Amino acid sequence: MAVLRKLAIAALALGGAGAAAFWWLTVPEKLGAETLAALGTGDATRGQRIFDAGGCASCHAKAKSEGDARLQLVGGVELKTQFGTFVAPNISPDAKDGIGGWSLEDFANAMLKGVARDGQHLYPAFPYTSYARMKPADVADLYAFMTTLPPIAGKAPDHDLAFPFNIRRGIGLWKQLYLSDEPVVALAAGTPEKVLHGRNLVEGAGHCGECHTPRSFAGGPENAQWLAGAKAAEGDGVVPNITPEGRDMSGWSESDIASYLETGFTPEFDSVGGTMVEVQKNMARLTAEDREAIAAYLKAIPGRANGFSGSQPKPTG
Structure with missing residues (x-):
């Protein structure tokens, strides 16, 4: 009985320690004074x-x-x-x-x-x-x-x-x-300002990686495959690879990408479709300099193989 009592006490202690660690690790963290x-x-x-x-x-x-x-x-x-x-x-x-x-x-x-x-x-x-x-x-x-x-x-x-x-x-x-x-893509010293501006838009406010980057089993972005395409969050569709190795965008120039974001038409004269319709409408409201910066960034990032299983869709949705 004494042994069982000691084991029970030890189990309670471990459980309490685990609960305390969980509570400490999960405290919502707010912004500091500097930010x-x-x-x-x-x-x-x-x-x-x-x-x-x-x-x-x-x-x-x-x-x-x-x-x-x-x-x-x-x-x-x-x-x-x-x-x-x-x-x-x-x-x-x-x-x-x-x-x-x-x-x-x-x-x-x-x-x-x-x-x-x-x-x-x-x-x-x-x-x-x-x-x-x-x-x-x-x-x-x-x-x-x-x-x-x-x-x-x-x-x-x-x-x-x-x-x-x-x-x-x-x-x-x-x-x-x-x-x-921290930025997802580390750019070398001397990188043109246009590319840096594009990084701020794509990685930040534009949140392009939320759809175009594959996710782990826990739903977190797998940034080692940044913008390499992913399964759609809803349904059975896929979101295209928009890195320089993406099958359908590899031959696009910066001006092709910027034009697509403005007009919704690909260089092959296909039109934007699916959930990308809303995104393109929003991008069309930006300045030409913003769209050109996004295009410059997308051409400057590392190319990746497709980040999902299955065929690669055209970037129309």
Whole structure:
């Protein structure tokens, strides 16, 4: 009996130590003073460009919204994945149902750290693993623009997730593996400014890697195969390889890529399709310099073999 008692005590001690370690490792981490100071005051005009680059309306406005309706960020769009169904929230300036009561600091913590105003982890269906690489000043500009949008009442439904994915605290462990503000592609000293600018857009606000990079069993991006193509998050489709070794884009020039982002037509005169339709519409709203920078970056990154099994689709969706 004494031995059993000692084993029970040891098991309880180990369990307690494990629980304490889990709690410590999963604490939501907020921004430090240096980053908060770098936010500045923000500029709404510049922020509209970040809004378009990030495709905010594609997820947070009602499906197929056009014109002013795409600025009504009531949420509700569903993303059905292997982990469950994620629902985009209301991020309009509505004080009750949206983010109207959020400060710039609250907003920046969500964008760069994946931490909500109430201190809980946000699910990475919101692509903060990419936004973490944004410049703090760009985040402040986006916030300034968001405050100019119409407040829309109406709370979006909750996510529909099964155990254990419905335990938000566990996202802290996931972040230990996958959340970083370091660039994915290390560029050599003397790299042209245009390429660096393209990296900021593609790896940050544009969050291109969220769809074009394959994911691990835990749903984290496998950055060793950056932009090499992936299985679609929804359905059975695939997202194309857009590195210089991608089968259908390997012969594209920088001007071909920039033109595709502006017009939606490939050099072969195919038109954009699938989920890329929304992305292309957003990219068309950027400046020509932005699109050219994105193209320059995509031609400068390492080529990769396809990051998924199966045939390579044309980059039309």
